[in-house]
Structures are given as structure tokens and as C-alpha cells.
Amino acid sequence: MKKKLCIYICLIFILILPSGCIQKKVQTISTRKYVMYNIGVLPKDLLMLDNDNIRQQDLLLCLFEGLISVDKNDEIVPALAYEWNISDDGLCYTFKMREKAKWSNGRKIKAQDFVEFFSKVLICKNNIYKEQLYCIFGAKDYVENKVDFKSVAITAIDDKTLEIRLNYPCSYFLQILSQPIYALRKDFKYLEDWKNKYSSIMYSGPFNLDNIIENDELCLIKNNEYWDKKSVLSEKIHISSEKMDAFAVADYKANETDIIVNPPISVIDEFIKKNEFFQSPSIEGISLKFNLYKGGVITNSDFRKSINYCINRNDIVENKLEGVGEAAVDYIPENINEESKAVVLDLYSNIDKAKKFLEKSKYNGQKIKIAYFNNKDINKKIVNSIVKALKILNINVSSEGYNEDELKKVINNGEYDILLSNYQGEYNFSMCFLEKYSSDSIFNIYGYKSHKFDEAILKAKIAQTKEKQIEFLNKAKEILIDDMPCIPICFVDNIVCKKNYIKNIEINKKGNIILKRVYVNNNKLKP
Structure with a gap:
């Protein structure tokens, strides 16, 4: 019972701290072309299967991509799979992979990569999501060590075709697969030690992690092997990790951060007056x-x-x-x-x-x-x-x-x-x-x-x-x-405060900030 409690306890916390009277010197901005976004606490790993931290999942959406995703209107949209078919009985899902889908090292992404991914995800320690996948034939028995993964109905028919068969019709199965935690990843040992091994990680999303700067600031650069790179409008994004809201607000006012999420209620009126607020x-x-x-x-x-x-x-x-x-x-x-x-x-x-x-x-x-x-x-x-x-x-x-x-x-x-x-x-x-x-x-x-x-x-x-x-x-x-x-x-x-020069920011219903198309409009920068 205690193990069960420990797995879930982290999900009951809402990580918003009260605002304080912290002042920082305001920086002038004139030529900066990259976006700066504060996600709060950095994840301990890039698996993120033992928690449901929405801000950390924003980082997943930057670095990795799944079979499908959801847009700002919460509609299911193609991702690494460009199309899918569902059998008449609702039990068989067939996904067709994009020909241009590649890892950040240029290697083609194949259906077998997803087979290996799900085989590892299901048995990851303290995975709070595994019950969602029990609708897949054989998944529960595999987790309980009753069968090996060959008995799980996740199959690569060929390099570009992935088939998943279910125990029963699950009308919301695509909703399950669209979550950030099912974004395709590889080499879990590197993902667990990501701060030291980020250069060895193979990325499947719009950005790569290029560097970790002092104070745990992440520098993401555009992934030129990404299938939809033409839609990625920023060459670089900086991710900061100020976990205290009072300091995050101070950074925002000092132009050291362009986007903050769910600030203290006490400062919202100020951002509304500046037209830097939406909910x-x-x-x-x-x-x-x-x-x-x-x-x-x-x-x-x-x-x-x-x-x-x-x-x-x-x-x-x-x-x-x-x-x-x-x-x-x-x-x-x-x-x-x-x-x-x-x-x-x-x-x-x-x-x-x-x-x-x-x-x-x-x-x-x-x-x-x-x-x-x-x-x-x-x-x-x-x-x-x-x-x-x-x-x-x-x-x-x-x-x-x-x-x-x-x-x-x-x-x-x-x-x-x-x-x-x-x-x-x-x-x-x-x-x-x-x-x-x-x-x-x-x-x-x-x-x-x-x-x-x-x-x-x-x-x-x-x-x-x-x-x-x-x-x-x-x-x-x-x-x-x-x-x-x-x-x-x-x-x-969902409350988002952003500078007026930040364009194309998107937020889905769950609250994930989607940075794929975000960019800095230099015409709006203050000299």
C-alpha cells in the first residue's frame, strides 16, 4: 500500500507559490530572436512516467513526438503517423508512419521503434500510466510478468506500419495515445541520466537539447531532421527553471523570461492591463x-x-x-x-x-x-x-x-x-x-x-x-x-502571460504549452 501511495502522492500538489516583492533590474531587448520560457522544476528524467507535471511535459513536446497529437482545439492530429485506420469492430488500429519521419541523427523512424518503446514503457518502474494501456491485448499480463512482450498485440507489420489490437472497443484510445508521455523515445538509460547524456539522446520532435547552461537553463535548437521542420519557426528556445513563482514573475518583468504560466492571482490584473494575458x-x-x-x-x-x-x-x-x-x-x-x-x-x-x-x-x-x-x-x-x-x-x-x-x-x-x-x-x-x-x-x-x-x-x-x-x-x-x-x-x-512580441504560442485543453510554432516578432521588441 505504501508503494502505491508514494507513486501517486506527487500528483496532488499544485506547484504555485505566492507572489513576493522581488525586484530585478529590467533588461532592454532589441535583437534577441529566441524565446525564453520558464517551466519551473526541471524533470529528474525524460521518461516522466512517475508524475503528471504539465510544465515538464511541455519539454517532452519540444523534444519528442508520438504517433498522434492534439492541437490547441484539442482535436486529434497526425504526428509521426500521417494516417490511421480503425477496424469495423473497433479492435484493431493501424498506423502508417511518415516516410520523412527521422531521428535527430538522421536515422529513419520505423514502426519497430514504437514496438520497442511500448515494451519498455509498460514495465518502467513506478509508471502511473500503465493502466491506461491495459485495453491493449496482452498488456496487463505482460506487466504482471505472466507473458513476454511477444504476446502483446503491438506489432510492426513492416517498417512503416504499426498495428495495435485491443481487448475491447475503446472509443478514447486515440486520446490516450495523444498524451505527451507517449511521445517516441529511445535509449532509456540516456533519458534517465539526461543532464549528462543529452548529447547522446535521439530526438523525434521539433527541437534537440543542445546545451545546459548555468542555473539549469536549457538551450534547445531546431531539429533539422524533424519531418515538419518548415513549421518550426524558432532556431532556438531557452527553457529556464525558476520554481518559485515570485522569482519567475520578477524574471518576467525584467525581460529575462517571455512566458510564464499560472502566475499568482495577485499579479494578473497588471498583465491584463498590458494585454499580456490570456486564459x-x-x-x-x-x-x-x-x-x-x-x-x-x-x-x-x-x-x-x-x-x-x-x-x-x-x-x-x-x-x-x-x-x-x-x-x-x-x-x-x-x-x-x-x-x-x-x-x-x-x-x-x-x-x-x-x-x-x-x-x-x-x-x-x-x-x-x-x-x-x-x-x-x-x-x-x-x-x-x-x-x-x-x-x-x-x-x-x-x-x-x-x-x-x-x-x-x-x-x-x-x-x-x-x-x-x-x-x-x-x-x-x-x-x-x-x-x-x-x-x-x-x-x-x-x-x-x-x-x-x-x-x-x-x-x-x-x-x-x-x-x-x-x-x-x-x-x-x-x-x-x-x-x-x-x-x-x-x-x-489555464493562465498564460506572454510578451507581446511572442507569436504563435498555443495551449491545449490539458494546459500544455506548445512551442513548435512559437517565434519572436522582432518588430515588437522594445529598443
């Missing part, structure tokens, strides 16, 4: 998770529903997020592209209903502790709002914020009743949100178990029609609403 809906939310392993009143669904009715989601979005988000009226963001109905949660608190459910729970004054990551002021504001509401009901509640290392220990030791955490989908389909509550999911570290829910998710996965799939997904959501193991609060928007 878009995301698939990342903030929620309350209940520690169902701990026992006591927390395990009572009526008590959890009482807390749900105390929450004023509209107030949190308008006054705590200051409008850069939306209230969570469902477990699934409203901008997910499918036809499943929303299971509506209340926008406003309903204290009368909260009192009725609290009475049914037979709450006897047990002390309730809310833990949260104290890396940004918004977390504290949300928790304070909830604590204030719970005290109206005379619930004996306290809250405590922790730094990253402290919170990991608190979660590992189960020293909390309720946890304020972020959650997000890896791709544009509701399954990636809902299946995390399955009993055997690596993401389910809070003790929720429901045979009815597991059955609904399984039936949704193997449903033969879209209509049936939606029906079972809605059933799963209804079960979650009734059991309330987690309370969605809000979904946060």
Missing part, C-alpha cells in the same frame, strides 16, 4: 478527498454529504479564484467533449440540507482535520472558507498547511481526515477522471471501494456503442454522488 478552460480541478482508511464519522456518506452542502462553490470561484476558474458542478469538467449528462452539484451552500445530513450521520463531536499543501495562498483561502462553513454546523474542525515533504508524510501515515488536493484528466474523456476511483486504481489511495462503481466503469470500458458507454459512465457518476468519497469544488483555468 482558457482546463481539465484540472480542486477537490476534497476523504481518508476512508481512518474510520470514524468520515466513513459515513451522510457526513460527507453534509460537508458538500456547506460549500459555496460560486463564492470560492468569484472571490477566492477571482474568476479564473469555474465551479465544479460535476466530477467532470464541462468542456470535456462528449455527450454525458452533468450530475449537478449545487453552486451555493445549502445549510438546511447540510444540517439534515449531519443529523442523519449521528456526528458526536469527533475532531476533523483538513490538510492542504501550503505552497500558495489560494489553497489556504479555500480551506478557510470551508472551515468557516463547517463551524456554522458546530463541526469540530481544524486545518493545517504543510510543505511538500511534510504533506507526503502526513498522507503516508494517514494523519488527516480530509485532504484538499488537485485532480486532473490526462486526456479529453471522462473515463480518465472516473476510473481513478476504481478499487484497484493506483490513484485510489484514499480507501474508496464500491463493487457497483467498479462494475459500472468496467461496463463503460467494454461497451459496444457510444450510447451504452455514456449510460454506464453516467451510472458511475451517480454512484459517486451518492457515496461522495470526493467533493469537487472548482476547475481552475
Whole structure:
């Protein structure tokens, strides 16, 4: 159980720090032609299979490319595969590789490269994504060491044809494959030691890593072997790694960074006035998770529903997020592209209903502790709002914020009743949100178990029609609403601040910054 906890704990943190009063000397810009982008913390490796850090995945999108990808409109688009066909029964996917697809050393990319890639990805240590690929025939047995990879239905028919066969029709399989973590990579030993071996790595994307400068600044240069190099408009991009938001904002104001993502809310108005700000809906939310392993009143669904009715989601979005988000009226963001109905949660608190459910729970004054990551002021504001509401009901509640290392220990030791955490989908389909509550999911570290829910998710996965799939997904959501193991609060928007001379920046629904076509418009540079 502890291993399972450790794999996922890093995913609950939202890495945004409060702004400070840091001043830096503003640099003049006149001839610089390359983009400077801050991604925060650099990855420990270029596999990135043990975390879901969106900013680090931006680097993956620069250096590597998969069979397919998603554009800024979240539409599936060709990448190293120029076309694909799906069999009538929905079980066989055939991808055709581009003739011009090459590694950065000029060697042709072949279908067998993807076969080898998936064989390694599936058995990578602490891979939090492997369950996504269990829809592939033989994949789960291979991970569990029951068969060798020859029994996995990922096959190179020839150098330019890759075939993948599934256990059941999976309507969102292309969404799964479009994620940055399935971008084609090779020589995993170099990827694990990338800071020392970057010159030995074979790149498949629009840029190569050319150098690591002091203070962990990365210099990326255009990959001239990339199949779509004509669309890559920058010869060079610099990636900085200032992990503290206060310093990142200072670098931006001093013209040492051109692009920052999700800055502190307190500075957003300043960027809006300069027309250096844009926002878009995301698939990342903030929620309350209940520690169902701990026992006591927390395990009572009526008590959890009482807390749900105390929450004023509209107030949190308008006054705590200051409008850069939306209230969570469902477990699934409203901008997910499918036809499943929303299971509506209340926008406003309903204290009368909260009192009725609290009475049914037979709450006897047990002390309730809310833990949260104290890396940004918004977390504290949300928790304070909830604590204030719970005290109206005379619930004996306290809250405590922790730094990253402290919170990991608190979660590992189960020293909390309720946890304020972020959650997000890896791709544009509701399954990636809902299946995390399955009993055997690596993401389910809070003790929720429901045979009815597991059955609904399984039936949704193997449903033969879209209509049936939606029906079972809605059933799963209804079960979650009734059991309330987690309370969605809000979904946060993607916020990007960029200089006016930066052109063609794109951001997808998940929040990845796509730098493939970005460039500096020198006519807009300040002399």
C-alpha cells in the first residue's frame, strides 16, 4: 500500500507559490530572436512516467513526438503517423508512419521503434500510466510478468506500419495515445541520466537539447531532421527553471523570461492591463478527498454529504479564484467533449440540507482535520472558507498547511481526515477522471471501494456503442454522488502571460504549452 501511495502522492500538489516583492533590474531587448520560457522544476528524467507535471511535459513536446497529437482545439492530429485506420469492430488500429519521419541523427523512424518503446514503457518502474494501456491485448499480463512482450498485440507489420489490437472497443484510445508521455523515445538509460547524456539522446520532435547552461537553463535548437521542420519557426528556445513563482514573475518583468504560466492571482490584473494575458478552460480541478482508511464519522456518506452542502462553490470561484476558474458542478469538467449528462452539484451552500445530513450521520463531536499543501495562498483561502462553513454546523474542525515533504508524510501515515488536493484528466474523456476511483486504481489511495462503481466503469470500458458507454459512465457518476468519497469544488483555468512580441504560442485543453510554432516578432521588441 505504501508503494502505491508514494507513486501517486506527487500528483496532488499544485506547484504555485505566492507572489513576493522581488525586484530585478529590467533588461532592454532589441535583437534577441529566441524565446525564453520558464517551466519551473526541471524533470529528474525524460521518461516522466512517475508524475503528471504539465510544465515538464511541455519539454517532452519540444523534444519528442508520438504517433498522434492534439492541437490547441484539442482535436486529434497526425504526428509521426500521417494516417490511421480503425477496424469495423473497433479492435484493431493501424498506423502508417511518415516516410520523412527521422531521428535527430538522421536515422529513419520505423514502426519497430514504437514496438520497442511500448515494451519498455509498460514495465518502467513506478509508471502511473500503465493502466491506461491495459485495453491493449496482452498488456496487463505482460506487466504482471505472466507473458513476454511477444504476446502483446503491438506489432510492426513492416517498417512503416504499426498495428495495435485491443481487448475491447475503446472509443478514447486515440486520446490516450495523444498524451505527451507517449511521445517516441529511445535509449532509456540516456533519458534517465539526461543532464549528462543529452548529447547522446535521439530526438523525434521539433527541437534537440543542445546545451545546459548555468542555473539549469536549457538551450534547445531546431531539429533539422524533424519531418515538419518548415513549421518550426524558432532556431532556438531557452527553457529556464525558476520554481518559485515570485522569482519567475520578477524574471518576467525584467525581460529575462517571455512566458510564464499560472502566475499568482495577485499579479494578473497588471498583465491584463498590458494585454499580456490570456486564459482558457482546463481539465484540472480542486477537490476534497476523504481518508476512508481512518474510520470514524468520515466513513459515513451522510457526513460527507453534509460537508458538500456547506460549500459555496460560486463564492470560492468569484472571490477566492477571482474568476479564473469555474465551479465544479460535476466530477467532470464541462468542456470535456462528449455527450454525458452533468450530475449537478449545487453552486451555493445549502445549510438546511447540510444540517439534515449531519443529523442523519449521528456526528458526536469527533475532531476533523483538513490538510492542504501550503505552497500558495489560494489553497489556504479555500480551506478557510470551508472551515468557516463547517463551524456554522458546530463541526469540530481544524486545518493545517504543510510543505511538500511534510504533506507526503502526513498522507503516508494517514494523519488527516480530509485532504484538499488537485485532480486532473490526462486526456479529453471522462473515463480518465472516473476510473481513478476504481478499487484497484493506483490513484485510489484514499480507501474508496464500491463493487457497483467498479462494475459500472468496467461496463463503460467494454461497451459496444457510444450510447451504452455514456449510460454506464453516467451510472458511475451517480454512484459517486451518492457515496461522495470526493467533493469537487472548482476547475481552475489555464493562465498564460506572454510578451507581446511572442507569436504563435498555443495551449491545449490539458494546459500544455506548445512551442513548435512559437517565434519572436522582432518588430515588437522594445529598443
